[in-house]
Amino acid sequence: MEKIATRDGFGKGxxxxxxxxxxxxxxxxDLGKSTKSxxxxxxxxxxxxxxxISEADMMLVSCGLAASGKLPxxxxxxxxxxxxxxxxxxxxxxxxxxxxxxxxxxxxxTGEDGSSAQCIEDIAVFRTLPHMVVISPADAVQAEKAVEAxxxxxxxxxxxxxxxKVPVLYNDNHKFIIGRGDVLRExxxxxxxxxxxxxxxxxxxxxELAKEGIxxxxxxxxxxxxxxxxxxxxxxxxxxxxVTAEDHSIIGGLGGAVAECLVSSYPTPLERVGLHDTFGExxxxxxxxxxxxxxxxxxxxxxRKAIKRKK
Amino acid sequence: xxxxxxxxxxQDKAKSFRRDIIEMLYKSQSGHPGGSLSAVDILTxxxxxxxxxxPKKPDLxxxxxxxxxxxxxxxxxxxxxAGKGFFPREELWHFRQINSLLQGHADINIPGVEASxxxxxxxxxxxxxxAMAKKIDKLHHKIIVLMGDGEQQEGQVxxxxxxxxxHKLDIIxxxxxxxxxxxxxxxxxxxxxxxxxxxxxxxxxxEEGDGHDMHSIVSTLDKLWGMQGPRIAIFHTVKGKGVSFMxxxxxxxxxxxxxxxxxxxxxxxx
Numbered sequence: 084m085e086k087i088a089t090r091d092g093f094g095k096g097x098x099x100x101x102x103x104x105x106x107x108x109x110x111x112x113d114l115g116k117s118t119k120s121x122x123x124x125x126x127x128x129x130x131x132x133x134x135x136i137s138e139a140d141m142m143l144v145s146c147g148l149a150a151s152g153k154l155p156x157x158x159x160x161x162x163x164x165x166x167x168x169x170x171x172x173x174x175x176x177x178x179x180x181x182x183x184x185x186x187x188x189x190x191x192x193t194g195e196d197g198s199s200a201q202c203i204e205d206i207a208v209f210r211t212l213p214h215m216v217v218i219s220p221a222d223a224v225q226a227e228k229a230v231e232a233x234x235x236x237x238x239x240x241x242x243x244x245x246x247x248k249v250p251v252l253y254n255d256n257h258k259f260i261i262g263r264g265d266v267l268r269e270x271x272x273x274x275x276x277x278x279x280x281x282x283x284x285x286x287x288x289x290x291e292l293a294k295e296g297i298x299x300x301x302x303x304x305x306x307x308x309x310x311x312x313x314x315x316x317x318x319x320x321x322x323x324x325x326v327t328a329e330d331h332s333i334i335g336g337l338g339g340a341v342a343e344c345l346v347s348s349y350p351t352p353l354e355r356v357g358l359h360d361t362f363g364e365x366x367x368x369x370x371x372x373x374x375x376x377x378x379x380x381x382x383x384x385x386x387r388k389a390i391k392r393k394k
Numbered sequence: 395x396x397x398x399x400x401x402x403x404x405q406d407k408a409k410s411f412r413r414d415i416i417e418m419l420y421k422s423q424s425g426h427p428g429g430s431l432s433a434v435d436i437l438t439x440x441x442x443x444x445x446x447x448x449p450k451k452p453d454l455x456x457x458x459x460x461x462x463x464x465x466x467x468x469x470x471x472x473x474x475x476a477g478k479g480f481f482p483r484e485e486l487w488h489f490r491q492i493n494s495l496l497q498g499h500a501d502i503n504i505p506g507v508e509a510s511x512x513x514x515x516x517x518x519x520x521x522x523x524x525a526m527a528k529k530i531d532k533l534h535h536k537i538i539v540l541m542g543d544g545e546q547q548e549g550q551v552x553x554x555x556x557x558x559x560x561h562k563l564d565i566i567x568x569x570x571x572x573x574x575x576x577x578x579x580x581x582x583x584x585x586x587x588x589x590x591x592x593x594x595x596x597x598x599x600x601e602e603g604d605g606h607d608m609h610s611i612v613s614t615l616d617k618l619w620g621m622q623g624p625r626i627a628i629f630h631t632v633k634g635k636g637v638s639f640m641x642x643x644x645x646x647x648x649x650x651x652x653x654x655x656x657x658x659x660x661x662x663x664x
Contacts, residue, residue, distance in 0.1 A: 108526070108527075108530070129530060130530060132526055132561060134553070134557045135553075135556065135557070135560070137550075137553035137554075137556070137557065139515075139516075139519070139549070139550040139553060140519040140522070140550055140553035140554050140557050141519075142519075143516045143517075143519030143520045143522070143523060143550075143554070144519050144520075144522050144523040144526065144557065145523060146509070146519075146520050146523055147509075147519070147520040147521060147522060147523015147524040147525070147526065147527065148523040148524075148526055148527050149523075150502075150508070150509065150520070150523070150524065151523070151524055151527030151528070151531075152527070153527050153530070155523075169513060170516060170550075173510070173512070173513045173516070174509075174510065174513075174516055174520065177510050178502045178509070178510045
């Protein structure tokens with residue numbers, strides 16, 4: 084199976100968008116080589132500004148550009164977007180400006196750099212902000228297509244990316260629609276809802292469950308906010324048990340969002356796969372996934388547990 | 395208009411704005427008099443002498459952009475914007491009230507306000523973004539950012555100072571150096587001086603002036619208007635200027651006058 088990092092998909096998408104739309108501006112904070120915004124920077128040096136290692140400055144610079152009619156993409160590591168959380172809250176979102184924020188190197192999958200870089204709470208914090216849209220693509224194709232979708236949405240968007248290569252699940256015909264989840268596999272016994280690298284892990288889990296006669300529905304929820312509530316509620320009604328899976332804290336991420344949705348409208352047994360109120364550590368991505376319970380096996384186990392809880 | 399008439403006209407306007415500041419703060423019983431009174435002479439000179447803006451068309455494409463980075467000192471800004479005609483003066487009397495136009499801190503939804511602020515340290519970076527857009531589009535309007543001196547304690551100010559000089563951005567910064575921050579005197583909280591040396595070291599052209607002497611304000615702004623690149627005016631001011639018991643008094647950073655104080659202040663500002 085071909086593997087490409089979502090950051091590579093973003094880099095390609097930004098470059099393509101830049102060719103079509105002269106208003107696109109890239110703002111970097113010394114991590115263009117890592118986030119892949121460098122592809123845009125090389126092609127359009129006059130529309131690229133590197134503000135150095137200054138994330139707070141970066142967010143307000145983006146606001147000034149957006150207020151002038153530009154379409155700024157501010158990209159850095161996910162963890163450093165959080166450094167500018169209050170700037171994002173008080174400027175980007177309070178003014179509802181057309182600023183696109185890219186947080187790369189998110190999750191335990193970042194690996195060897197360890198806990199300082201492994202951002203595991205970005206979705207939770209950005210999800211709370213009025214006007215903010217939160218996206219986490221499952222593969223490089225989605226990341227590339229999401230860039231165009233972000234440009235078509237007026238207002239702040241946060242897109243979470245990963246450093247490590249992940250299996251390519253979509254082909255070039257894929258259309259990324261903000262706010263819409265995607266059923267990748269039908270099933271009637273349980274629904275596994277995932278984003279990012281855990282979408283592939285969930286598909287693997289479904290294969291494992293199928294051997295036991297369990298039909299798991301798999302949903303790629305690449306927009307966490309606004310959540311595709313209709314799809315979640317339909318899954319709850321039709322399968323009666325839900326699992327969420329993500330390389331993120333179980334507090335406030337997709338698991339939190341789905342829990343909020345279910346408890347308000349259709350209480351259903353829910354198991355959340357993710358980080359259990361803990362930081363990560365250095366290590367190889369798959370070793371970390373095993374140690375912290377984020378593999379296909381952990382997701383399958385959570386599905387069995389959720390099914391048992393059905394009344 | 396000859397220079398003397400210009401100065402007299404600006405002084406007259408600033409005085410009436412001081413009265414409006416006290417009036418609106420008294421009516422709302424909430425807000426920041428000290429930093430409004432220290433900045434109002436500068437704001438008056440900007441809006442009635444230097445800046446190209448059209449209150450009938452607040453979104454005019456070629457307009458000059460003013461960013462109130464010290465976004466809590468809105469009574470100063472709002473009175474001047476109302477005086478300029480961006481919205482009816484009547485709005486001032488509903489400042490900080492529910493369902494009102496004039497939010498406690500500067501808000502982009504108010505005609506004439508270019509940026510929502512209120513959290514210190516962000517305005518200069520916003521101005522940098524405006525200046526980058528201007529650079530891309532090869533436009534020539536002015537971008538002006540007003541900061542406080544206490545605000546210089548925010549690290550982001552210095553991130554922005556470096557960004558502006560590195561990218562050779564065409565931007566004008568102003569510091570209202572009134573020497574007092576929320577709790578107490580700046581010098582006894584965390585020293586920000588020597589500001590001229592610091593800004594020069596960060597690659598900016600620095601001018602200094604007296605922020606309550608209209609001659610000094612006008613000549614300093616005229617000089618900066620004729621230049622390019624990152625440049626800053628550091629205006630020495632008095633917090634609470636114009637009302638004796640508010641002057642240089644940390645208590646009036648963020649407290650509205652009571653009835654007796656209001657009467658006394660209005661008497662002094664006759």
